[in-house]
Amino acid sequence: MFAYVVRRLFQMVPLLLAASFVIFALLALQPGDPLDEVRMQNPRITAEQLAALRKAYGLDDPIHIRYAKWLTRALQGDLGYSRTYGIPAAEYIFEQRLPRTLLLSGLALLLALLVSIPVGVFSAVRQYTLADYTITFLAFIGLSIPNFFLGILLLYLFAVRLPELIPGFPQFPTGGVPPFLFEEVRQGLVSLGTFLGLWAWHLILPVVVLSTSSMAEWTRFMRASLLEVLSQDYIRTARAKGLAERVVLYKHALRNALIPIVTLVGLAIPGVMSGAVLTETVFSYPGMGRAIFDALVEKDYSVAMAALAFLALMVALFNLLADLAYALVDPRIRYS
Amino acid sequence: MRQAMVPLSEQRTFWKAFWRRFRRHRLAMASLAVIAFMLLVALLAPWIAPYDPFAQPRGEDFGERIFSPPSREHPLGTDDLGRDVLSRLMYGARISLLVGFSVATSSVLVGLLLGALAGYYAGRPLRFYLGPLRREKEGFYPWSFALWRVFSWFLYYGVLFLLFQMFLGVTEMGREAGSLGAQVFFWISMAFLLFAALWGLRGEIRLDLDTAISRLIDFMLAIPTLPLLLVLSALLRDPRVPVGQWAQDVLGDAASVFIIIAILVLFGWLTPARIVRGTILSLREQDYVTAAQALGASDSRILFRHLIPNALAPLIVLATLQVGYAILVESGLSFLGFGIQPPVATWGNMLANAQEYIFTAPWLALPPGFMIFITVLAFNFVGDGLRDALDPRSRL
Numbered sequence: 137m138f139a140y141v142v143r144r145l146f147q148m149v150p151l152l153l154a155a156s157f158v159i160f161a162l163l164a165l166q167p168g169d170p171l172d173e174v175r176m177q178n179p180r181i182t183a184e185q186l187a188a189l190r191k192a193y194g195l196d197d198p199i200h201i202r203y204a205k206w207l208t209r210a211l212q213g214d215l216g217y218s219r220t221y222g223i224p225a226a227e228y229i230f231e232q233r234l235p236r237t238l239l240l241s242g243l244a245l246l247l248a249l250l251v252s253i254p255v256g257v258f259s260a261v262r263q264y265t266l267a268d269y270t271i272t273f274l275a276f277i278g279l280s281i282p283n284f285f286l287g288i289l290l291l292y293l294f295a296v297r298l299p300e301l302i303p304g305f306p307q308f309p310t311g312g313v314p315p316f317l318f319e320e321v322r323q324g325l326v327s328l329g330t331f332l333g334l335w336a337w338h339l340i341l342p343v344v345v346l347s348t349s350s351m352a353e354w355t356r357f358m359r360a361s362l363l364e365v366l367s368q369d370y371i372r373t374a375r376a377k378g379l380a381e382r383v384v385l386y387k388h389a390l391r392n393a394l395i396p397i398v399t400l401v402g403l404a405i406p407g408v409m410s411g412a413v414l415t416e417t418v419f420s421y422p423g424m425g426r427a428i429f430d431a432l433v434e435k436d437y438s439v440a441m442a443a444l445a446f447l448a449l450m451v452a453l454f455n456l457l458a459d460l461a462y463a464l465v466d467p468r469i470r471y472s
Numbered sequence: 473m474r475q476a477m478v479p480l481s482e483q484r485t486f487w488k489a490f491w492r493r494f495r496r497h498r499l500a501m502a503s504l505a506v507i508a509f510m511l512l513v514a515l516l517a518p519w520i521a522p523y524d525p526f527a528q529p530r531g532e533d534f535g536e537r538i539f540s541p542p543s544r545e546h547p548l549g550t551d552d553l554g555r556d557v558l559s560r561l562m563y564g565a566r567i568s569l570l571v572g573f574s575v576a577t578s579s580v581l582v583g584l585l586l587g588a589l590a591g592y593y594a595g596r597p598l599r600f601y602l603g604p605l606r607r608e609k610e611g612f613y614p615w616s617f618a619l620w621r622v623f624s625w626f627l628y629y630g631v632l633f634l635l636f637q638m639f640l641g642v643t644e645m646g647r648e649a650g651s652l653g654a655q656v657f658f659w660i661s662m663a664f665l666l667f668a669a670l671w672g673l674r675g676e677i678r679l680d681l682d683t684a685i686s687r688l689i690d691f692m693l694a695i696p697t698l699p700l701l702l703v704l705s706a707l708l709r710d711p712r713v714p715v716g717q718w719a720q721d722v723l724g725d726a727a728s729v730f731i732i733i734a735i736l737v738l739f740g741w742l743t744p745a746r747i748v749r750g751t752i753l754s755l756r757e758q759d760y761v762t763a764a765q766a767l768g769a770s771d772s773r774i775l776f777r778h779l780i781p782n783a784l785a786p787l788i789v790l791a792t793l794q795v796g797y798a799i800l801v802e803s804g805l806s807f808l809g810f811g812i813q814p815p816v817a818t819w820g821n822m823l824a825n826a827q828e829y830i831f832t833a834p835w836l837a838l839p840p841g842f843m844i845f846i847t848v849l850a851f852n853f854v855g856d857g858l859r860d861a862l863d864p865r866s867r868l
Contacts, residue, residue, distance in 0.1 A: 155694050162703050167712035197641065204638035205645050273499075276856075280849035282800055284807050285841030288827055292834055406696065413698055414804050418827070428699045429808065432706055440703070447696035455694075 141460070148452045153207075155448045160203045163437045163444075169195055170219065170437075206441070216438030220430070225438040229427060229446065236313065237423035241405075241412055243339060244346035249401065252351050256358025257390065263363060271355065278352025287345045287418035294341060311420035313338050342419045346412055350404055357400060362393040395466045402458025406450040493861035500857025503850035510847060514565040522547075523556035525563040525817050541835055549835045551825060560817040561839050567729060567818045568799050568847065575736040575798035580791045582737065583744025584780065586685050590745070591752025592775055594682035601628055601677035628672050636665055682749070689742050697739055701801070704735050705810045728813045732805065736798050744790055751783040785862040789855050796851030803844045819844045 171189060175181060190196050194205060209216070215225040259271040291310060299307040314334045320326040365371065366389050374384045413425030420426075424443060431440040463469045495501060513520070523546075542549045548557035599617070601624045639661040646654025708731045710716045719727035755761065756779060764774050805811030806820025814821055819840040826836035 151691055151694055154691055159695065159700070159703070162700075162707060165713070166703075166707055167710050198637070200634050200638055201641035204642050208642045208645065276849060276852055280796065280800075280852050281845050282803055282807075282841065282848070284804065284827075285823060285837075285845060288823070288830060288837050288841065292830055292837070296831060296834075413702075413808065417808060425699070429702065432702055432810075444696060444699055444703075447699065448694055451694050451696060 137463075141456070144456050144459075148456070152448060152452055156207070156445045157200075157203055159444045159448070160206060160441060161199050163441055164199045164202060166435065166437070168435055170435075171195070172435075173219070210442075210445070215442040218431075218436055218439045220434050220436045220439075225442040228439060229424070229442050233422065233424050233427045233443075235316075236421070237412060237416075237425070240339065240342055240346065240416075240421060240423055243343045245350065245401070245405065247343055248347040248350040248354060251347075252354035253358055253394075253397070256355045257362055257385075259355065260359045260362035260366065261385065268359075272359070275352040275355045278348045279356075281348065282414075283345060283349065284414045284418050286348060287341070287415055290341050290345060291418065308341055309338050311418075313421060342415050342421055345418070346415045354397065354400065358393070358397060361396050362389060365389045365393040395462070398461050398465050399458045402454055402461055406447060406454050490861050494857050497853075497857035497860055499853045500860075503853035503857075506846065506850040507854065510565055510569060510850075513562055514569050517562040517566055521556075521559040521562045523559040525555060525559040526815050528553045528555060541833075548839050549833070551822075551836055552829060552833075557822075557836065557839060560822060561819070561843060564817045564819045564822060564840065565843065567812060567816060568802065568844070571729065571733055571736070571802045571812075572795040572799040572847075572851070574733050575740055575802075576791045576794040578733070578737045579740030579794060580744045580787055583741035583746075584748050584783075584787060586741065587745035587748025588752050588775055588780055588783070590682040590685035591749040592756055592771070592779065593680070594749075594753060595680065597678040597680050599676070600624065600679035600684075601675070603672055603674045603676065605673045606676055625672075629669070632665060632668055632672070635661075639665070685745065686749070689745060692739065692742055698804075701735055701739070701805060702808065702810050704738070705731065705805060708735070709813070725813075725816050728811065729816065732802055732811050736801060740794060740798065744787060744794075747786055747790060748783050751786065752779050755779050755782055789859045789862060792851055792855035792858055796848040796855070799844065799851075800848050 170193065171186060174189065175186070194202060197205075206216075213226065215229075217223070218225045218228045221228055255271060259268045262268045291308075294308040295310045299305045314331075317326050317331050321328055321331050371384060371389055374388045375381075379388075412421075412423055413429050415421070416423045416426040417429065424447075428440055428443045431437070431443070540546055540550045540554075546556050546558065548561065550556055551560070602621050604625055639658070643654050643658040643661075646657060707713055708715050708719070709728050711720050716727070716731075719731055723730050761774060761778055764778055769778075802811055803818065803820030803823065806818050807824045809821075809824060811820055812818045814825075822840040823837060823844075826833070826840065830837055
């Protein structure tokens with residue numbers, strides 16, 4: 137097992153090098169360079185000064201050399217400066233944006249899991265009943281509704297229309313997030329309840345929107361997986377032994393039916409991290425996805441590069457983790 | 473001969489059985505009707521649309537004709553520039569369906585080809601690189617390989633040269649920073665390059681086509697998709713980039729549509745290729761393939777006449793689902809402003825526009841969002857029906 141993990145980690149190295157090189161090249165090829173801004177701020181700058189700056193920034197080098205330099209610095213923890221915010225890109229991405237995204241997508245994944253597993257089990261146990269058909273139909277709707285459309289719809293309903301129609305209906309915020317008031321809470325200036333309530337208030341709608349598609353997909357998957365397990369011989373044996381249906385279902389069937397879900401969830405985690413761009417845009421939630429989007433619009437390439445390279449690393453790591461978790465929950469699988 | 477007595481009408485062909493099973497899926501049948509209706513509207517848009525989708529009102533009453541709520545004159549109202557929403561919706565259907573169908577067919581075709589090659593040639597190593605000084609044991613190899621061999625020398629030593637430049641750049645950077653490690657790094661990297669160059673003279677790299685394609689798929693999957701779609705789209709549709717320039721010249725306003733299709737295909741072929749590869753891997757061990765080989769059938773005949781037709785069923789399902797998925801992603805990109813550019817109307821960019829005015833003109837958001845939703849839902853249901861009808865055992 138240990139040897140397997142080490143081998144997989146070594147295989148990740150060329151993969152990540154290639155991926156980061158492609159991302160770097162695509163960003164470096166984007167038109168407009170960092171000196172455009174200098175030119176805008178100081179129209180009287182001479183061509184010689186610009187040339188000197190180009191040389192100092194290393195913008196004359198071919199892309200592969202610039203990549204080598206970026207990689208060397210990145211490995212030492214220096215990911216460059218954000219042009220828009222004037223702070224190190226690493227600080228901007230990992231300290232300001234990542235925690236918020238982890239909060240949002242973590243809660244969304246949790247909600248999706250908490251709903252999809254019981255609902256999927258229920259649907260499978262009641263196969264071909266009205267309840268099953270309704271759940272399957274709803275799952276199709278969840279899969280098909282565009283994230284951003286659902287977001288706009290909920291915003292309109294809960295932040296605009298319903299508070300207007302029903303007096304006293306709580307008005308949901310239209311977007312944004314409250315600050316992390318850890319220090320104020322510690323000093324007792326703000327009560328913990330207020331702090332958590334404030335966050336919950338802002339997070340409910342985006343979390344629901346972000347979790348819909350995973351929820352729908354996993355419900356369908358859970359249902360199919362459990363149905364397949366329930367049709368196997370050992371379940372018939374368990375029933376023939378006279379075990380209670382509850383024991384057959386939860387001790388025998390569900391455990392095996394959950395195995396494929398583990399992989400699915402593991403593989404979904406990095407996707408949720410990067411795929412939150414749309415939800416974050418609708419709710420003006422300042423997370424990673426939005427940071428990448430803004431960086432591309434503002435041509436803040438150190439930030440875009442840092443975030444994209446980090447996401448690539450996450451994808452590779454969670455692929456490995458999903459495989460390992462698969463071996464952990466399914467003793468039939470052994471890696472060597 | 474009792475079999476001959478069976479009446480002709482009861483003979484079942486594969487497609488008849490398929491149609492019989494598909495018809496039982498009521499939602500899929502209804503969805504088929506919805507899709508047919510959408511296609512009809514999209515095709516006939518120039519004749520049935522009540523207004524020109526790009527026409528903006530001129531004159532003194534401009535202020536009254538923008539943001540007009542749904543009325544008899546404009547069934548779905550007008551937008552911020554006074555354009556008729558219903559007409560724009562009809563023209564948007566053309567773009568969305570065009571993108572959906574072309575992305576699905578192209579990515580399934582590419583995936584089919586690459587997946588079939590990977591699956592069929594798995595385990596048969598290709599000689600990817602053969603050093604200039606290495607003597608080949610068998611005396612004969614085809615002319616095309618000799619050409620490839622020379623090409624591969626350039627490839628190999630070209631990469632080494634690029635690495636050499638990269639190492640030099642890093643060393644120089646380290647020296648400027650006064651780092652002690654720079655010298656050590658320089659000598660280690662030069663030793664590595666020297667070794668690689670010497671090895672390349674007599675070395676040999678055997679590459680399995682399957683390994684190459686599977687690695688490529690793994691690599692593409694390791695890149696975060698949605699952000700990369702944004703990066704690519706920003707790059708390709710910029711007129712200052714050669715590709716963007718070329719697309720603008722040749723296609724005009726349609727350039728962004730073409731570019732979005734190309735980008736979505738770039739990431740769309742991965743899943744079909746994986747599925748085809750798996751199917752072909754198991755199919756090629758079947759007896760009928762051995763029989764065909766024994767009869768002297770060529771590789772391409774076995775692939776195209778025996779293997780691919782048998783791998784098509786799951787692909788048809790996948791293609792249907794991909795139409796819906798492509799429409800979803802296209803509208804998402806257009807919503808972010810990185811997809812199809814105005815004035816071309818698509819459901820995605822109409823919705824992006826509508827979000828800005830959600831408080832003042834909420835009727836703008838509902839129609840385009842609802843159209844995306846209904847279309848994607850219809851394709852998902854048809855896909856489900858096809859799966860039930862074509863191969864009931866797969867879960868995809």
